[in-house]
Amino acid sequence: MESLYQEVILDLSRHPHGVGLEGNASGTAHQVNPTCGDEVTLEVHLEPGTDRIRSIRWDGHGCAISQASASLFSDLAPGLTAAELSERIEVFRTAMRSRGTIEPDEELLGDAVALGGVSRYVARVKCAMLAWVAGEEALAAAVSV
């Protein structure tokens, strides 16, 4: 239990980061987990005229894993370029799908490594991925315009 629900995850689920949509985003995406009804709407805001992420804002509801994961994503992204964030999303996805065989890379993912335990719980990987998939979609929308 404790490996899945690390203290930072429980804390973030109670006091999430990056919550509240601002509008006028560079890209927005909405993701739903149909098995539980969890959903997230996520905005990517770029620094004007660049492909560097200024901030991530999100709104939604779901389990502790999905809420903490959205918070960790919104902490990680600011300051990265679109390409750098895409790479990190891919690294995170690979770790999540590894069934516990790949430890997430702390240099690339920062505090989001706290979600590493999720990969051993196949049914919960989707919870952890929800915001990151929304981020990927919002990012694609942001850089395509």
Place this chain on the structure above:
Amino acid sequence: MTVIAPPTFAELTQHEIDAIRRDFPILSGEVNGRPLVYLDSGATSQKPRSVIDTERDYYEHENAAVHRGAHTLAALATERFEDARATVARFIGARENEIVWTSNATEALNLVAYAIGNATAGRGGDAAKRFRLSPGDELLVTEMEHHANLLPWQELAARTGAVLRYIPIADDGALRMEEAQQLVNSRTRVVAFTHVSNVLGIVNPVSELVALAHGVGALVVLDACQSAPHFALDVVGLDVDFAAFSGHKMLGPTGVGVLYGRAELLDALPPFLTGGSMITTVTMESAEYLPAPHRFEAGTQRVSQAIALGSAVDYLAGIGMSRIAQHESALGQLLVAGLEDIPGVTVLGPRAGEPRVGLASFDVRGVHSHDIGQFLDDRGIAVRVGHHCAQPLHRRLGVTSSTRASAYLYTTTDEVGEFLDAVRDATTFFGVTP
């Protein structure tokens, strides 16, 4: 309120429950290093050895195509298949030709809706005219339906121009019957509702709803998924026109469901799926169809599953549905009383002391059902989490999801106790403040 368990039947003794548990191989297993506490029978029940053996024996000794071929095995398989139909018919007080095998309850409900749609499209000749819908006709469901008894009617309404309406619920989950009386009118053609809510555990007032529906000539379609496995179902006594339930929720295998329909209705309804084994004469232009039930059983049937479902029904009948109902009703009360006692926990549906079957769904303040389910799973306790295929009901109750514990004949009071302890510990773990 429907009284589920007449007090005249002796309670299942601990000794009997222990013996029942030994019949279910999976129940002696472990999950995450802890003895399995299976509280997800509302989703699917576990299977006794007799059911598993029946299906295996069929494949080892009797397997053949039914209703075709003249060889000995084909005759034997056909006999077993039809015997199972008779067994299920007896179980719910119906006649054999009133039992249609389907893949599951969802298909059974879709069968009725699609057949009515086919009648509306002009199929089925004069006999099917009684089913034809006109724009503005009304289909009535309830706010607590499982999606399986909601979406087929939404789709039928969209295809025919009929209007879908619903009976709302009160905060305690009870249907608002005074509104039902207003909603049922001369345009109402179908009243489809669940016997027992898969989320609330509440037993709906079938006779009152049947009286309202039949008073205006509407058909009654009963979703019996959460009643047929748990207490004696008498479709004739209830006077419903159709009823649907699934095999896997009542000790049977997956892949088989049952549609009951009054014989005169089934014989007048046009088919849903068409193809082999359901016809009398076929030309390149048209076909004539067999009477019910075979006109609704196109193609190769789920023979082994139907036979194994017959075995499951024999197992249930051997113990007695009234005694099973009494046991589960007591467990339902234990569940609710225990949950109501835990700070931060809110039970959906009837309060302790009110009638309910052996299941309880609940919300934990500030904690998602997935997290509760994960905590319980770590202790070997299996529950259902999510919206239980009843999103409108959850929305009405102001929650997006809930955790459900559902008992069956093999569930013990000790297991309920372990579950309640674990929920209490989960509220501590996730920091729920009293």
